[in-house]
Amino acid sequence: MTAPVVPKSADEPVARTRSRVGYVLRRTPFTASFIVALLAVGLATGTLWRPTAEQSWYSQVATGIPSFADGRWWTLLTSPFFVDHPLVYLTLLPLVVGGLGWAEWRFGSLRTMAIALGGHIVGVLGAAGILLLVSSTGWHWAVRLTESVDVGPSCAAFTALVFAIATLPAPWRLRARIAIALWVGISVLYLGELYDLEHAVAMTAGLAVSGWLPAFRHPVGRPTQREWRLIGLSGLVAVGVIQVFDLIVPFNGPLGENHPTASLIDVAIDVIVIALVANGIRKGYRVAWIGALVLGGFNLLTAALGFALLPALVDTGALDSPRQVFALLLAPALLWAAILVFLVIGRGAFRVRLRQSRRVLPAAALTRDELVHRLERFGGGTISWMSTWEANQRIASGTGAIAYQSHAEVAIMLGDPIVPEGGHADALEQFANATQQAGLIPCAFSAGGVSAAAKPDGWRSVIVAEDTIVDLPGLAFTGKAWGAVRTAINRAGREDISFRMVRLAEQPWNVLAQVRAISEQWTGDKGLPEMRFTLGTVEEALDPAVYVGLAVDAGGNLHGITSWLPVYGPAVARDDGSGETEPRIVGWTLDLMRRRDGGFGPVMEFLIASSALHFSEAGYEFVSLSGAPLVRPEDAQAGPVDQVLDQLGALIEPLYGFKSLHRFKQKFNPRSEPLYLLYRDEGDLPRIGIALTRAYLPDASMRDLVSSAVGISSHGAS
Structure with a gap:
């Protein structure tokens, strides 16, 4: 029997993984190499399964004041290759991979070796120096640590991690540094072991040096509303962690010794209260800000009362020493005091109303007519007319306008702001500030290149669609590239299919009935309601400002429909010398596309080509065939966010065929312009994804989405 042949498709994933x-x-x-060496030493000495601290030779490889006092300075080089206990490998190896590996990926091997070695030496010797100075005061904690020794590469890994974090973009850099500062502060003050002090020294030095080096130096300005909320949240989380330490974790650190006796219910109540307030602070709720002030004031009064009663409690014998409760009072009191000062200074970031119905953007609302007037004056992008649709909210931005929709606590700007030339940056900044004051996450969807270049500092952009534009001057369907279009036009002539460009609202009832019937038939085949947001329906096609192309046979039967939205350029001066301006339409954007089942085959090619010729003869500059959502240029570099969007596009492709539609439009030889999603950072993307789903499918129920997902899965499996 011959061995089975492994298909090539089964080998490819393995080969890619190995590569x-x-x-x-x-x-x-x-x-x-370091990980291999660490494991090899553990295997050779047996410390992979036995605690190193129990070995007779432990003091010969461990660092600490006793080792240095005996002249064992070589321990600075031996200690990184050992760990105290086999279980420590479970936490240490991920730290080494994440810290050293990330730094080496960013800085190279030699620089990472220098950072790691420097961090290890600074952490070990710095901690020893601090203990020598402080132990002379007789502080029990410091005296105890002067007798301790330690092993492990954690100082090196943490220092490398700190330097790698310095390369992160805002606001992730700030978030990571806050997390490190909280972790270091809590661990060294409460746990207070030798390695906690070494970590604190190493990471403090790493934060200082990485912030001082020109390569990592960043301008520091007044914190944004989001940063105020983030720092406030971090302080409350720290208080919550301290509460847990005080209530359930025994410790003997710099603040004293603690033997907790609290019940689980006490801990749960404290944590829940702090979590509720902290979540409100994260969202900028005014009521949470007030709650935090009240909670902080209560804790400060409690601490003050405790300090005042300490002498009396000692005198009566209730306490042997004030140190028994000192740790329970001092650190939380200091942290609450700092939080209260911070919240008062940053009070402007916490003005969001709790009730969603009362959250309005601090900007003047505009009517549809007012937005249209500004669009006619300043012009807009290829999808700007969609901002006149009913579902949008409209606000003023200086003399311009912005249209947006609010879903899932996200404000989605539709397309570009409608502003004078050069006003995009100010409009986007104003939109971001206004939405954040209302407790919403700002983003802009299907924005053009001008807006992408003017996005606020620190914002990200990712291509979410590709606009396809056909230039109209000199348009002629000649040459091999237009073969499919010519075939459709010629076939329409043979089958007596004619083209009509109309205003749908002016058509007789029998035409409107056919249009609605064709659209309902198309929608019913999808299994989901019609998509909205940047995709119009028959109702939007009934707008008197919109043109509609019809394909009609000799019997008056409709075979297909296309709708075209006006694209305004900046208004031009009138010729009469009055100084007034008049609106100027420069192009048209394809929106609604519907065809009758069993009708004329290449009806869409015929309708789009005939419409383009109609607009070309009328003197317009271009037609946009619109951008298919979740379609990017093939040559665009794909980052992690792009890859997720590609997978999402592949998931819904069987339902809406965006990629197929994009390929279809290539028959008209368009030029392409990317459309972007502009957003603050990757932390907003999950919420933005939910908001976009609701914007595109406002009428879809959870049952619709689940049944469609099942249908997609079965389609892919078949």
Whole structure:
């Protein structure tokens, strides 16, 4: 019997995985070598399964004041290759991979080796120096640590991690540094072991040096509303962690010794109260801000009362020493005091109303007519007319306008702001500030290149669609590239299919009935309601400002419909010398596309080509065939966010065929312009994804989405 042949498709994932692993190892040889050495030492000495601290030779490889006092300075080089206990490998190896590996990926092997070695030496010697100075005061904690020794590469890994974090963009850099500062502060003050002090020294030095080096130096300005809320949230989380330490974790650190006796119910109540207030602070709720002030004031009064009663409690014998409760009072009191000062200074960031119905943007609302007037004056992008649709909210931005929709606590700006030339940056900044004051997450969807270039500092952009534009001057369907279009036009002539460009609202009832019937038939085949937001329906096609192309046979039967939205350029001066301006339509954007089942085959090619010729003869500059959502240029570099969007596009492709539609439009030889999603940072993307789903499918129920997902899965499996 011959061995079965493995299909090539089964080998390819394995080969790709091996290639990626090989690439990672080539980029991080120092990290890989150190991990191998760490495990090899553990295997050779048996400390992979036995605690190192129990070995007779432990003091010969561990660092600390006793080792240095005996002249064992070589321990600075030996200690990183050992760990105290086998279980420590479970937490240490991810730290080494994340800290050293990330730094080596960003800085290279030699620089990472220098950072790691420097961090290890600074952490160990710095902690020893601090203990020598402080222990002379007789502080029990410091005296105890002067007798301790330690092993492990954690100082090196943490320092490398701090330097790698310095390369993060805002606001992730601030978030990571806050997390490190909280972790270091809590661990060294409460747990207070030798390695906690070493970590604190190493990471404090790493934060200082990485912030001082020109390569990592960033301008510091007044915190944004979001940063105020983030820092307030971090302080409350720290208080919550301290509460847990005080109530359930025994410790013997710099603040004293603690033997907790609290019940689980007490802990749960404290944590729940703080979590509720902290979540409100994160969202900028005014009521949460007031709650935090009240909670902080109560804790400060409680601490003050406790300090006042300490002498009496000692005198009566209730306490042997004030140190028994000192740790329970001092650190939370200091942190609450700092939080209260911070909240008072940053009070402007916490003005969001609790009731969603009362959250309005601090900007003047505009009527549809007012927005149209500004659009006619300043012009807009290829989808700007969609801002006149009913579902949008409209606000003023200086003399311009912005249209947006609010879903799932996200404000989605539709397209570009409608502003004078050069006003995009100010409009986007004003929109971001206004939405954040209302407790909403700002973003802009299907924005053009001008807006992408003018996005606020720190914002990200990702291509979410590709606009396809056909220039009309000199348009002629000649040459091989237009073969499919010519075929459709010629076939329409043979089958007596004619083209009509009309205003749908002016058509007789029998035409409107056919249009609605064709659209309802198309919608019913999808299994989901019609998509909205940047995709219009028959109701939008009834707008008197919109043109509609019809394909009609000799019997008056409709075979297809296309709707075209006006694209305004900046208004031009009148010729009469009055100084007044008049609106100027420069192009048209394709919106609604519907065809009758069983009708004329190439009806869409015929309708789009005939419409383009009609607009070309009328003297317009271009037609936009519109951008298919979740379609990016093939040559665009794909980052992690792009890859997620590609997977989402592939998921819904069987339902709406965006990629198929994009390929269809290539028959008209268009030029392409990217459309962007502008957003603050990756932390907003999950919420933005939910908001966009609701914007596109406002009438879809959870049952519709689940049944469609099942249908997609079965389609893919068949």
